Amino acid sequence: MRIRTAGVVAVFALALAASGCGGGGDEPATKESPKAAGGKLVIWADDKRTAALKPFAEKFGQENGVTVEVQAVSKDLQTNFVTASQQGSGPDVVVGAHDWIGNLVQNGAIDPVQLAAEQKSAFNQTAVKAVTFNGQLYGVPYAMENLALIRNTALAPEAPKTIEDLVAAGKKLKADKKASEILCLQSGQNGDAYHIYPLYTSAGGYLFGTAANGDYDPKDLGVGKPESIEAFKKIGALGEKGEGALKRSITPENATATFTGKKCAFLVSGPWAVADVKKAGITYDISPIPGFAGGKEAQPFVGVQAFYVASKGKNKALAQEFVTNYVTTPDLAVALYQAEPRPPALTAALDQVKGSDPDLAKFTEAGKNGQVLPAIPAMAAIWDPFGKAEAAVIGGADPARTITSAGQTIAGQIK
Structure with a gap:
């Protein structure tokens, strides 16, 4: 179920134009940088997505010679993330709704992500628009939803x-x-x-x-x-x-x-x-x-679930590598779909699952002319x-x- 109230408001909102992306150019992070950084990657997600992410996180950790922890935050994920970020005790990556973006950017809690043009074109363009704020791409979308x-x-x-x-x-x-x-x-x-x-x-x-x-x-x-x-x-x-x-x-x-x-x-x-x-x-x-x-x-409003890179994370190079070159793979997108069936934002993943789930195409059709849920901070009001x-x-x-x-x-x- 989805309901928005004033208390959830700091937790929900959207925006905009899918132009360039932010900081560091238009190329994905390289494999060398995270390996050189080493250490540990901490990911925060809700309960359902935590279970789906763990096997992929372990594989990513093995491939990059690092430790990856996926931690479940059952309640008030966005609020807890902002608080932890301000205290310097937050994760490197957080998973949540696109309408958090205005609040997260206003609080300096997330960095722009670096997707190449080819990578961006692999996604539903409404999803890309949803995670674009003030002309910069702030998240990697993985699922969409609408009434x-x-x-x-x-x-x-x-x-x-x-x-x-x-x-x-x-x-x-x-x-x-x-x-x-x-x-x-x-x-x-x-x-x-x-x-x-x-x-x-x-x-x-x-x-x-x-x-x-x-x-x-x-x-x-x-x-x-x-x-x-x-x-x-x-x-x-x-x-x-x-x-x-x-x-x-x-x-x-x-x-x-x-x-x-x-x-x-x-x-x-x-x-x-x-x-x-x-x-x-x-x-x-x-x-x-x-x-x-x-x-x-x-x-209806169109909402998007996405991966964000924490601006105060301890291993930002590794976080950028994970969200840009790993979250963008169909295998992970399909696993997240299986954890909670919503239309994948990655076109290749949607193509894989829609044959066995006719509801996906029907929800997509119902939302094709929907409006992206505003993520501007004013939406909280x-x-x-x-x-x-x-x-x-x-x-x-x-x-x-x-x-x-x-x-x-x-x-x-x-x-």
Whole structure:
């Protein structure tokens, strides 16, 4: 499940243009430099990725004559990394979401990475864009993720073309007592900006405008603008005092369980939900999230998982070698996919696994026109006020007053 809140905010954000890369030119690190440095390479990752990384880390250590330790950090990985970095006790490499980049760069915690043009071209270019910040490449991407519509095909054989079609189908299922909810899209009492974002964009809303070079522009805040007011009016019409499709009782904790319990036919979620859907024996299909009739295309956020080189690591040459010439291999990318199935960012790895996992192509299709999740530090100000405004409007609050107030709160935090 994915939910963004103010506490996770320092842990999540994005940006930009895929131009050059940083410090040290456009060539990958050489084999000689890490061997000469010797010593130990320390990698921090979460539990699932730690298990997948260990055999590859051991092989890398043997090939380079060094010791490699992969350490699992189960909670608050980004926060712990920034703190350890400032104290000089952090790792050489850290694995995490691309939307950490703005915060990590602002804290001086990561260095640009050095990928040759040929290496960069081997990746999905949206993934490359996601790990590029202020014109520099700050991470090596390995997996991508976005929301889609997961549908119980026994209850809803056809994919809805619009959100209005979905609501009509869900209402009929309720009337026929085949479901108790129209749609499982998580909100809860504090809202969920990440999950509502596709509908917000379809209704014409935006978070940040873009500068001439394609970077997100924190000075062009869309929240509170007329476009966002119109979007929240449409979201409110789907809420508890309208169609009843969006409800605060659908939470991050119960959204997937409500779907797997066959209480709703439609679930807005990502690849992380599929294991539970399969376990429940639900016959399902995956399609793009439908937008409003006559509106814009619904655009989910596209997120990327990546490897970063710690700026205060004790063996930076070895870290650069690992992320540029080892993480870029299909074998490692496939192993990470097997640890947690999300579309690999490396094209060759995606080609290897997509034949045995048709869901990958469907999630990729659902996210092909998505928006890269902003990693600019200003994004931290969005999650909490926007989410709470969403929950209030779903509950029946006035859309114009609510989102205008949220926009003022966000603008004040950005300044």
